[in-house]
Every structure is written in C-alpha cells, then in structure tokens.
Amino acid sequence: MISILMPIYNGIEFIEDSVSSILSQTYGKWELLIGINGHPENSEVYLLAKEYEKRSDKIRVIDFYNSKGKSNTLNDMIPFCNYDFVALLDVDDIWHNKKLEIQSPLLDRYDVVGSKCIYFGDRPGIVPNIPTEDLLHVDFKKVNPIINSSSIIRKPLCYWKDNGIEDYDLWLRLKEQNKQFYNCPQILVKHRIHTASAFNSKGHTNQVNELLKSISTK
Numbered sequence: 001m002i003s004i005l006m007p008i009y010n011g012i013e014f015i016e017d018s019v020s021s022i023l024s025q026t027y028g029k030w031e032l033l034i035g036i037n038g039h040p041e042n043s044e045v046y047l048l049a050k051e052y053e054k055r056s057d058k059i060r061v062i063d064f065y066n067s068k069g070k071s072n073t074l075n076d077m078i079p080f081c082n083y084d085f086v087a088l089l090d091v092d093d094i095w096h097n098k099k100l101e102i103q104s105p106l107l108d109r110y111d112v113v114g115s116k117c118i119y120f121g122d123r124p125g126i127v128p129n130i131p132t133e134d135l136l137h138v139d140f141k142k143v144n145p146i147i148n149s150s151s152i153i154r155k156p157l158c159y160w161k162d163n164g165i166e167d168y169d170l171w172l173r174l175k176e177q178n179k180q181f182y183n184c185p186q187i188l189v190k191h192r193i194h195t196a197s198a199f200n201s202k203g204h205t206n207q208v209n210e211l212l213k214s215i216s217t218k
Helices: 012-023 044-054 070-080 099-106 166-176 205-216
Strands: 002-008 030-037 059-064 085-088 112-121 152-154 181-193
Touching: 002 012, 002 070, 012 030, 012 044, 030 044, 030 070, 044 059, 059 070, 070 166, 099 112, 099 181, 166 181
Parallel strands: 002 030, 002 085, 030 059, 112 181
Antiparallel strands: 085 152, 112 152
16 A cells, blocks of 8 residues: 655646546555645645545545645655555656556565656656666665656655755665665656756755765765
8 A cells, every 4th residue: 555645835736637647547555645835724725635635535635834845744744644655746747557556566675666757848758867677786876866756665764854855865865774776667757847846946956965975974
C-alpha cells in the first residue's frame, strides 16, 4: 500500500491532470493526501482541492494553513499516511498509468524507487540523462539521480529539510546511510517545465554547493 503526497501552494490550476493520472493507475493499492499550505484557513485553493474528495474515497484533502513551505508541509503530512511507502507527485506533474504497477515489485528490495521522466510544457520532449536500475555505484555528489515526482520511499526514511533543495538533500542523506536506490528505465513521469515551477524559477547553485561541501567535510 502506497501513500501519495501532493503538497500544494502554487499550481492548483494543474490539479485535474495530476489527480486524473493517479485515478487512472492500473495499481489500485494507494491513498492520495493533498496538503494545502501557505494559504489562510479555508482558502479558495483548499476549497477547490476539496472537491476532489468526491472523485474517490481514497483521496483526502488536508488544510495545512499553519505549515510554511514544501518541506515542512511534507513532514506534517507524514503522520496522516496510513501506509508504509510514500510516493511524491508535484501538482504540475503527471504519472504514466502503469507507474505504480511497474515500481511496486521493487519495494521489497529497495528503500527508494524512482524512474526516468520526460519534460513537457516550456521544454517539451527532453528526457534527462539519469542513471537507471540499481544505483549502488552511482556517485550522488555528481548527479541528482532521482526525479522527485517519480520517487517512492519507505515512510520511516521520510524527513525533508527546509533548505530549498529538499529532495536532493534527502537522497544524499539516505545514500550516506547506505540505503538502496533503484531507477526504473521506463519513462513513468511527465515533468512540467514552466516559469512558476518551484525549482525551475530560481537558482539553487549556492545551496547545492554548500550542501556538497558540508558532506565532503564530514
């Protein structure tokens, strides 16, 4: 069973595509938690998302109006998860309908399972060059090999730091703990590139350099 986390601050206009891609999954053992953050209590964004509970009894929308930022919201969502594995889907991304079916058999062996992705939106058709299959011998300090919206993680390992590069930070910490990673070679995620994308709209070079420096001095 997989708990899917979808934190939302910006991007509510894309929710129909992302939720529909979950509802169309051929693997049905999931729940979806939509967490609205950074808006006043009972905001319009929360009320719009709340309508999706009518689509399935496996969807819950929670108003995290006291949570600030994506990392804090993700951490606040974990106690609401009913299942042992956590999948992430940004509201502006889309899953292939067989994503969970393809990844689920790997969860007994690996701590984090991702996949390849393809860009759409402002940079359509580009497939990022990331390593696939077992990532045991991949140097995570040279490449961030896990696409955030492709990842499924063991729930006890889920903790994000509020530093602007929360996904890469988590992968690096788990790699240092000798956790096992696997990337499916199939393209199972469409990652939307647009000017409002949280990561694409601002530079993170300094944060990445500082993070890598802190690891290299341990």
